[in-house]
Amino acid sequence: MSVNTASPSRAELVADTALALLAERGMRGLTHRAVDEAAGLPQGSTSNLARTRQALLELAVRRLAEREARVLAQHEMPDPRAGGLDSLVDGLALATHRALTRNRELTLARYELALEATRRPELRTYFDATGARFREQLSALVTAMGSTDPERHVLSLVAWTDGLMFSCVAGSYHARVPGLDEVRAGLRELLGGMLGAGKRVV
Template sequence: MSTQKESRRTAILDAAIDLLASRGLEGVTHRAVDQAAGLPQGSTTYYFPKKAALLAATAHHLAELLEKDCEDLQVGFAEKVASDGMDAAVAHVAGELVAYTENARHLFLARIELTLAAARREELAGVGDELTAAARRPIAFFFRLISEGRTDVPIEACAGLIDGISLMYAIGQGPKPTTDQVAQVFRAML
């Protein structure tokens, strides 16, 4: 795919993520995405003739963004362990997750919207699993490191707790998570 086409496709998918976060699933129309991306009318339809194809591609793009964030977290964790030790690294990861809840709220809300849609729409089967795996990857990675390879660590329970705390904040139904709160969840699971 040419650079211009790839750039336009990425602009469409980024706009769809923003619309999912701000307007929900029903707010994502081809026309709305064109407008949000600053593209001529019909651009989104050219790349994604059906809404299901647009949503599936948006989910894959979102999973890639979440994976990149995970890689950045892994590097930061490794550097923190090397320079300041494990306790500082736990606090660092907790702080990064709290900052992510604030700074990447639109990605979190878009993930929830797409995951809910996947549970209700057959044409989006697998989307929820892909997004959940991408979002939980940093937590699983982190737990494997701090548990020193133990296999009895309840990764899913921890990820669920952190997702729940983040969700309540993202939708305005709970306080902003704190670094101490998230670190306490990590430590309690070990």
């Protein structure tokens, strides 16, 4: 990754500001100068940290992955071995609902970066690598729940949650965010069909 070494606080500030600009202004509004201004940094600070636009985008993707991983902290994820299907549904519903509400800005920024990655092969590789870690964790969870086809089930689950988030953040349902109970009900139907409504890990 072509980003210069700098103090974590400065790198996080630049990356967080870049994500906020992506959510507020879109890809065209993300420039080194705009980040400096929005972050209250001296002119040239962002360029010193990330010399090129590609480097700035990579910095934003890395920070996005770090922050999204904290949307549902690992210690908050229920152990499916203890609670079975309901436990898995509760954890995923909480993460999805947070992405729709208090982390809506991050979700918008992710869609901006995902679209840009379709035009930049070098960013596509980087973006996909960060997403692979989440899919691996999800695969381990559904495997523990007895999935007979984890790869296909993870694809369906990611497609369902991404579709819900896009519809409610940027699509035709943007004016109506579903409540936590509604998200939980949808995931229960989906995962129950995949894994069996009565299954529990023993």
